[in-house]
Amino acid sequence: MADLFGEPIVPGLAYGEEVVTAEEEADLIAAIDDCGLAPFRFQGFLGKRLTRTFGWSYDFDKGGFAPAQPLPGWLSPLRRRAARFAGLEPDDLVHALLIRYDPGAGIGWHRDRPQFGEVIGVSLGQPATLRFRRRRPDGFDRRSLLLRPRSVYHLHGEARWTWEHGIAPMPATRWSITFRSLSEKGLLHARG
Numbered sequence: 668m669a670d671l672f673g674e675p676i677v678p679g680l681a682y683g684e685e686v687v688t689a690e691e692e693a694d695l696i697a698a699i700d701d702c703g704l705a706p707f708r709f710q711g712f713l714g715k716r717l718t719r720t721f722g723w724s725y726d727f728d729k730g731g732f733a734p735a736q737p738l739p740g741w742l743s744p745l746r747r748r749a750a751r752f753a754g755l756e757p758d759d760l761v762h763a764l765l766i767r768y769d770p771g772a773g774i775g776w777h778r779d780r781p782q783f784g785e786v787i788g789v790s791l792g793q794p795a796t797l798r799f800r801r802r803r804p805d806g807f808d809r810r811s812l813l814l815r816p817r818s819v820y821h822l823h824g825e826a827r828w829t830w831e832h833g834i835a836p837m838p839a840t841r842w843s844i845t846f847r848s849l850s851e852k853g854l855l856h857a858r859g
């Protein structure tokens with residue numbers, strides 16, 4: 668997403684629309700709902716959003732980073748498009764996170780775990796506002812990006828590593844698919 672002068676709203680943030688058709692969107696939503704979503708767990712608390720991870724997972728309950736079930740075949744075409752959008756190889760995207768946000772669910776301020784590298788997110792179902800903030804001595808710099816259904820965003824560089832992001836609770840159900848590569852740290856861990 669660029670402003671009038673062609674600058675990204677946060678350096679390292681790229682945004683594109685219509686990465687899937689409405690028909691593909693409906694199929695992806697059905698597949699996500701059918702894949703065994705479970706409430707996100709954080710230090711013993713159950714979150715409002717429902718998630719399922721493939722490839723590699725970070726367990727927020729136990730604090731561990733570990734291999735998970737391989738990515739299902741139905742994600743392959745979307746993974747190819749996500750990789751192309753980000754200038755990566757499909758095989759770089761070794762992890763996928765599926766999320767359903769029911770009404771009232773969102774995701775608080777965070778940076779993604781450092782074991783992961785590049786982050787590419789696809790939005791389905793409903794628009795949402797992806798918010799960014801960066802600490803300043805006297806407060807925060809803030810930015811936001813409207814994620815339309817069927818859009819894709821890529822976080823790298825400053826948007827990935829310096830800024831925090833989050834999504835405010837939404838009034839209607841939204842689904843997202845997030846692909847990630849491993850960082851140097853994650854690759855070291857993966858090689859044991």
Ligand SMILES: O=C(O)CCC(=O)C(=O)O
Binds near residue numbers: 774788789790843
């Ligand atoms: O749903 C999204 O697009 C964002 C998810 C997210 O930030 C995360 O899981 O780290």
Ligand SMILES: [Fe+2]
Binds near residue numbers: 777778779832
């Ligand atoms: Fe995130």
